[in-house]
Amino acid sequence: MKPPAADLHARLHARVCSALLAAMRADVTAIDTVAGLATDLDPHTAGFLRESRRLVLACAAAVSSVLDVHRPTTAPDAPRVCRECGTGGCRTLNAVLTVLDAYAAGPAGIDxxxxxxxxxxxxxxxxxxxxxxxxxxxxxxxxxxxxxxxxxxxxxxxxxxxxxxxxxxxxxxxxxxxxxxxxxxxxxx
Structure with a gap:
């Protein structure tokens, strides 16, 4: 049985907020400094490191847009269902959660x-x-x-x-x- 859309949405929202917060806290100058000082990095890795903050922000914003569309809503006299799919176990939210689980992308702790x-x-x-x-x-x-x-x-x-x-x-x-x-x-x- 798939978890209810409301539960999935809350779990995904926490993960997306965590990714956004981690990326927003990252110091772009420090990232550029580290990428410049690490002479043993190949050009692709150095480029990825320099772009990592922007990429995380963009991907998290994209997933946030998906969450905005696939949010739980309460239909009159019915259980909470996905506003877009109309089902209790939204396939889209399940798929996104599966991907995040596969890459061990979880909420960051508080520093x-x-x-x-x-x-x-x-x-x-x-x-x-x-x-x-x-x-x-x-x-x-x-x-x-x-x-x-x-x-x-x-x-x-x-x-x-x-x-x-x-x-x-x-x-x-x-x-x-x-x-x-x-x-x-x-x-x-």
Whole structure:
């Protein structure tokens, strides 16, 4: 049985967004520098390296267009189906997912810089004077803290390394937080 179109669409959307984000974060100048310094690269490989960011952006945008057409919709008194195909298990989405699976193209994890951006938006996105935000790697995620004069050990925010999901935690020692967060992620008591 094929997965429902809504499930396929959500999985593909996450992968496409991940590819777009990775390509947008790539430093074009650094790519050109590496391609220029790597004298042992053949011209085809060097050319591919220089064009890789643009190619990833173009391919991800193309797949995004396919996802826009083959998105789930709800027909009156019917289960969610593909808007274009009218079926619950869209063949197009299945085919695209099969290709991405074959090349092990999956969502990228959250890096420290992205964790800081998300934490900064969380702590400083409500107006007021900007607060300094510190981010620390805790294995399964990143612990972030905003330092305020009134609450120097304020609440912790954990940004999940795999999903980017934010969760709030009370102040606690680093090792305790790591253990609690690992239990939280695995659903253990």
């Amino acid at each position: 420290r810089a992205e964790a800081w951006r998300r934490a900064d938006r969380f702590f400083n996105g409500r107006g007021g004077p900007p607060l300094p935000v510190a981010v620390e790697d805790i294995g399964d995620g990143f612990a972030a803290r905003a330092f305020t004069p009134s609450e120097p050990t304020g609440p912790l925010l954990v940004v999940d390394r795999r999903t980017g999901r934010l969760t709030r935690w009370p102040p606690m020692p680093r090792e305790t937080l790591i253990a609690h967060y690992r239990h939280h992620r695995t659903g253990l008591p």
